Amino acid sequence: MPYSRIVGTGSYLPEKVLTNRDLEAVVETSDDWIFERTGIRQRHIAADGEQTSDLALKAAQRALAAAGVTADEVDLIIVATSTPDMIFPATACILQSKLGVRQGAAFDMQAVCSGFVYALATADKFVASGQSKCALVVGAETFSRILDWNDRRTCVLFGDGAGAVVLRPSEETGILSSHLHSDGRLNNILCVPGQVQKGVVVGNPFVEMNGQAVYKHAVRVLGEVTQEALAANGLTGADLHWMVPHQANIRIIRSTAEKLGLSPEQVVTTVDRHGNTSAASIPLALDIAVRDGRIQPGHNVIFEAVGGGMTWGAVLARW
Structure with a gap:
């Protein structure tokens, strides 16, 4: 059975930049307080009227161009997002229309910050099995719209953006394995519990997070799942060239890297510039590392994430 390979990457960030200094005028916080606890200096914020599908479109177009692929060749679109344009149809279907794709399947993947990893794993199965010849996987978020800007525990953490990859079948080694997990008993430590009923928002429509519980869980499971992936392929941390992690918190990123025996130079980090862009964070970071030449053919790369x-x-x- 052939492998699936990532043959193109792309990303997009909204023009507006919101710095920690800007936030000092909004909530009781400080640049030092935010940076010390998270590693974040700034984040990008979508413009009024700029939808998740708009961000996804620009990232997707850049990924398709990098892959040398036209819309006519795409037969699978998966958009990982927790901030869709609307309840339905799927943002992937809206993106399909904007790209001019006329064939194949399009659907959304909802696993919050783990969304891109879940979507990439799913697309890999379609491509490696021969069901898809050209898959577009996008992580796109407008998280700024589900933040309570009076809550300094959450509003300082997140930003908006989109990243995308194109997968093609290949006889050469590409994606080696994927490892997905969940524990629904922890559904309430990171959530947006509000919902729409009869045209009215019921409950809290903003992000709620038990930061300490999320941190402890993330540090443990990310170390476990990365070791699981290496063991499944007969590898160790010494065989890795790069880790491209979900960009949530610099302390979580460093903890996982240390457990793998990786130096800081082997970890692609963008959290200082992007904040936590949820499902978009990994493909955003990946695109930067591919385009600046850090990631080269033959390199072993691990992607890892934890989310609500x-x-x-x-x-x-x-690679």
Whole structure:
């Protein structure tokens, strides 16, 4: 059975930049307080009227161009997002229309910050099995719209953006394995519990998070799932060239890297510039590392993430 390979990457960030200094005028916080606890200096915020599908479109177009692929060749679109344009149809279907794709399947993947890992794992199965010849996987978020800007525990953490990859079948090694997990008993430690009933929002429509519980869970499971991925392929941390993690918190990122024996130079980090862009964070970081030449053919790269649900997972690939 052939492998699926990532043959193109792309990303997009909204023009507006919101710095920690800007936030000092909004909530009781400080640049030092935010940076010390999270590693974040700034984040991007979508413009009024700029939808998740708009961000996804620009990232997707750049990924398709990098892959040398036209819309006519795409036969699968998966958009990982927790901030869709609307309840339905899926943002992936809206993106399909904007791209001019006329064939194949399009659907959304909802695993919050683990969404891109879940979507990449799913697309890999379609491509490696021969059901898809050209898959577009996008992580896109407008998280700024589900934040309570009076809550300094959450509003300082998140930003908006989109990243995308194109997968093609290949006889050469590509994605080696994927490892997905969830524990629904922890659904309430990171959630947006509000809902729409009869045209009225019922409950809290903003992000709620038990930061300490999320941190402890993330540090443990990310170490476990990355080791699981390596063991499944007969590898160790010494065989890795790069870790491209979900960009939630620099302390969580460093903890996982240390457990793998990776140096800081082997970890792609963008959390300082992007904040936590949820499902978009991994493909955003990946695109930067591919375009600046850090990730080269033959490199072993691991993607890992944890998100609400709680969900977590890792994908190991050979570039």
